[in-house]
Amino acid sequence: MTAADEPKGPLSVRLARGLFTLFALAFVLLPIAWLALGSLKTRNEALALPPQLFFTPSFEAYTAIVSKGFLGAFGNSLTIALTNVVLTLLLGTPAAFALARMSGKVQDNLSFWVISIRMAPLFSVILPLYVLFKGLGLLDTKIAVSLAHLTLTLPLAVWMLLTYFRSIPEELDQAAMLDGASHLQILTKIVVPIARPMLASVAIVVFIFSWNEFLLAFILTARGAQTVPVAVASLAGTMSFDWPLIAAVSICSMIPALIFVGFAQRHIVAGLASGAVK
Amino acid sequence: MLDWRFWFVAPMVLALGIVVLFPSGYLVWMSLTHWLVTDPNVYFDGIGNFRVLFRSAEFSSAIGVTAIYLVASTAAMLAFSLGLALAFRSPRTPGALRSIVIMPLVIPPVVAGFTWRFLMNGEMGFIGAFLLPEIGIRTNMLADPTGAMISIVIADVWSRAPFMFLIFLAALQSIPRDYYEAIRLDGANRLQEFLHVTLPMIRPAIVVALLFRVIDALNTFELIYVMTKGGPGRATQTLSLFGWKTAFQNFDFGLAAALGVVMVVVTTVCASIVYRRFLRAPA
Numbered sequence: 001m002t003a004a005d006e007p008k009g010p011l012s013v014r015l016a017r018g019l020f021t022l023f024a025l026a027f028v029l030l031p032i033a034w035l036a037l038g039s040l041k042t043r044n045e046a047l048a049l050p051p052q053l054f055f056t057p058s059f060e061a062y063t064a065i066v067s068k069g070f071l072g073a074f075g076n077s078l079t080i081a082l083t084n085v086v087l088t089l090l091l092g093t094p095a096a097f098a099l100a101r102m103s104g105k106v107q108d109n110l111s112f113w114v115i116s117i118r119m120a121p122l123f124s125v126i127l128p129l130y131v132l133f134k135g136l137g138l139l140d141t142k143i144a145v146s147l148a149h150l151t152l153t154l155p156l157a158v159w160m161l162l163t164y165f166r167s168i169p170e171e172l173d174q175a176a177m178l179d180g181a182s183h184l185q186i187l188t189k190i191v192v193p194i195a196r197p198m199l200a201s202v203a204i205v206v207f208i209f210s211w212n213e214f215l216l217a218f219i220l221t222a223r224g225a226q227t228v229p230v231a232v233a234s235l236a237g238t239m240s241f242d243w244p245l246i247a248a249v250s251i252c253s254m255i256p257a258l259i260f261v262g263f264a265q266r267h268i269v270a271g272l273a274s275g276a277v278k
Numbered sequence: 279m280l281d282w283r284f285w286f287v288a289p290m291v292l293a294l295g296i297v298v299l300f301p302s303g304y305l306v307w308m309s310l311t312h313w314l315v316t317d318p319n320v321y322f323d324g325i326g327n328f329r330v331l332f333r334s335a336e337f338s339s340a341i342g343v344t345a346i347y348l349v350a351s352t353a354a355m356l357a358f359s360l361g362l363a364l365a366f367r368s369p370r371t372p373g374a375l376r377s378i379v380i381m382p383l384v385i386p387p388v389v390a391g392f393t394w395r396f397l398m399n400g401e402m403g404f405i406g407a408f409l410l411p412e413i414g415i416r417t418n419m420l421a422d423p424t425g426a427m428i429s430i431v432i433a434d435v436w437s438r439a440p441f442m443f444l445i446f447l448a449a450l451q452s453i454p455r456d457y458y459e460a461i462r463l464d465g466a467n468r469l470q471e472f473l474h475v476t477l478p479m480i481r482p483a484i485v486v487a488l489l490f491r492v493i494d495a496l497n498t499f500e501l502i503y504v505m506t507k508g509g510p511g512r513a514t515q516t517l518s519l520f521g522w523k524t525a526f527q528n529f530d531f532g533l534a535a536a537l538g539v540v541m542v543v544v545t546t547v548c549a550s551i552v553y554r555r556f557l558r559a560p561a
Contacts, residue, residue, distance in 0.1 A: 013468060017365045021375070024362055028379055031393040031436065034404065047402045091290045098286035110287065112550070117298050119493045121545050123521045124538030127531060128301030128308065151297045154290065183282040212386040214500035219526065229388040233504055236392055243396060250389040257384035 039247035046243040061248035070249055073231035076142055078256075080217070080227060081210040083146040088153045088206050089199065096161035097187055101170065111162065118155040125151055126219055133220060140222045148216040153206040160205070164198045165191065204260040211256060228253045302542070308535035315529035327536035337537070339512050340520040343427075347516055348495045351431045355491065356484075359439040363446035364476075376447075380440040387437050391504035394433035395420065423513035426506050430514055434501055438494060442487045449483035450476070496545060517541060 038046045040057040065071065099107055099114075129148055130139075138144040168191060176186045192199065217227040226234070232253065235246050312323040331337050366376060382390065398406040400418030410419070419425035457475045466474065499518045502508065508515030508523070515523070517537065525534035 010468070020361055021365050024358070024365070024379060025375070027436065028382060030404075031390070031397060032381060032385075034397060035389070035393055050408055087293075091293050094286035095290035098283035102283055110291075114290075114294070116546065116550070117294060119545055120298070120302075121493075121518070121538070121541040122497045123499075123518050124305055124542045125298060125301050127525055127535055127538055128304040129297065131304070131308070131531070132301065147297055150293060154294060158290065183286070187286075208384055212384075212388075214386065214388050218500075219522075229386045229500070232386070232388050232392065233500070236395075236504065246392060250386075250392070253389060254385055261384055 035247045035250055038243050039251050041244055043242060043244055046247075058244075061244035062252075064245050065248055065252060068245070070231055073226050073228045074252070076221075076225050077211055077227040077229075077253075080142050080145045080149070080225075081207045083142070084149045084153055084210040085203050085206050087146065087150060088157045089203060091150075092154055092157040092161060092202075093192065093199070094187060096158045097165050097191055099158070099162050100165035100168075101173070114155045114158050117151065118159065122152075122215055126216060129216075130219055139220060140224045142225045144220050145217050145225060145227065146210075148220055149210045149213055151216075152213065153209050156209065157202050157206055160202050161195070161198065164195060168194060207260065208257045211253075305535050305538050305542075308531055309539045311532050311535075313530075313532040313535075315531060323532065327532045328540075330533060331536050331540070336512065336515075336520060340515055340517045343512065343514060344496070344516040347427065347430065347498075347514070348492065350427070351434045351495060352488065352491050354431055355435045355439045355442055356488070358435055359442035359487075360446055362439070362443050363450055366443075366447060367450045369451075380444065382437050383440040385437070388500045388504055390433055390437040391501040394429060394436065395505045398429045420506060421510055423510055426510060426514050430502055430505055433505060434498065437501065438491075442491065445483050445487045446480060449480040453479045493545065496541065 037053075039061050040059070041055060042058055042060065045055050099111060102110075125148075133139050133141075133144045133148075172190060173183075173186050176190055181189065211227075212229060213227075214229040214233070218230050218233065221227065221230060228249065232246060232249055235242065235249065309327055310322060310324060311320055312326065313320045362379060365371075366379070395403075397403045398419045400406045400421060406419050410416070417425050419429050453476065457479070458471060461471055461475055497518060498516065499522065502514055502516060502519055503522075506514045508519040521534050521537045521541070524530050524537065
């Protein structure tokens with residue numbers, strides 16, 4: 001373990017660290033607690049000040065998700081995010097593998113092109129995409145949003161996988177070649193099985209990205225293919241400020257991400273950090 | 279040379295070509311046309327849109343707002359996440375604490391924006407109408423130009439700092455312990471340790487984090503959209519909000535495209551400088 005500093009040190013340092021940790025926890029937890037409590041309150045209770053900490057929880061807001069027709073948005077988000085994950089991995093895995101086995105100028109320029117897309121301002125892609133999808137009659141469809149999300153998720157996935165594939169020794173490929181395997185077989189039979197944990201965490205990161213994305217979904221959809229974040233935004237635009245319902249939809253919108261992250265937190269954190277730092 | 283690598287890369291290049299390359303080319307064309315959705319006449323207009331854009335007061339105000347937001351939120355986020363990473367760097371820090379701190383990472387920014395808007399609300403928000411008046415601040419945060427910007431920066435730090443925190447934590451944990459032992463033998467104090475060991479060792483991580491942050495900040499839309507819609511007045515109207523308003527409220531696609539072109543040029547120049555100097559993948 002190369003981890004550095006032990007948490008001792010002079011009293012003043014320990015005190016400062018403790019106070020800062022407390023402040024950070026309060027800062028991070030306040031909005032989450034506010035959401036969780038708000039979703040269990042009635043509208044009047046939710047708006048009361050000073051806030052009521054003790055109340056009889058009501059699940060009215062959660063049943064309202066179903067009765068007010070928000071399940072459709074959850075279905076849309078799920079379809080869009082899953083389609084996007086499949087497309088991203090199908091296109092990104094072979095590309096990242098090939099890039100990892102290239103060298104020289106071509107590889108350098110291609111990698112730069114891919115990462116530069118991740119850096120391009122989203123706004124400049126949206127306008128032409130809107131016109132393009134409108135021309136194709138694809139506005140307000142799930143496939144349009146899935147495709148549009150590729151602009152964000154494909155570069156991200158390629159970048160994360162590229163770093164990882166480089167760490168798989170090339171001797172492995174050569175050994176398989178001697179046994180007469182094609183490159184496609186090397187990819188599917190050797191590289192993908194080795195990279196399974198990494199592929200899983202890329203899939204999760206991509207899923208969360210697509211699930212949480214707002215701007216593209218907001219502009220490319222109307223009512224039919226509305227995703228959860230867009231539904232949340234439209235809810236608060238209405239005249240009646242129904243905080244418990246907004247809070248309940250928000251809490252439910254976090255469930256898939258929390259489940260996935262709970263399963264593979266270590267991999268995701270490592271993947272995000274390596275994709276970002278290396 | 280059409281070897282296997284070509285066929286492996288081609289589908290991705292094709293897909294990105296359709297969703298990115300084609301739109302970028304089209305964006306340039308759009309920026310050179312007079313294109314109002316409400317006006318059936320679409321015609322070539324040369325640099326007319328750029329001329330209008332550079333003269334518009336709303337554009338210069340958006341640049342100013344974006345710069346203030348960029349600097350304020352980046353500074354606050356850097357301080358908060360670096361502090362957090364330093365406080366949590368010890369391997370003995372309970373894993374649960376770390377999990378709590380990175381929770382906002384999976385919460386949609388729209389939800390973060392709403393929750394903070396409600397918390398800051400001057401009539402019924404816990405912070406805006408209860409905590410702040412208790413300590414003598416009676417400004418209605420979201421209705422006041424400075425207050426609105428502060429609220430957005432707070433919500434932004436809440437929502438995006440965890441990502442920066444993870445980058446810093448990974449960097450801090452990879453500093454060899456000997457370095458600290460060596461400088462301690464030389465009689466250095468805590469501050470000197472930080473300045474002469476910690477900071478130089480995590481410099482590359484800071485550069486990367488800043489690069490991601492700058493791009494993120496230029497793209498920030500939903501957080502501001504749900505919190506203030508760019509208001510009060512134009513106090514929080516950044517370039518992305520200005521672009522959205524131009525395209526989808528005033529329906530001036532030509533002018534919005536011109537703004538898009540300007541934004542692409544600026545970010546590409548910045549990104550390629552940083553990439554060539556710091557990010558180039560190890561061969």
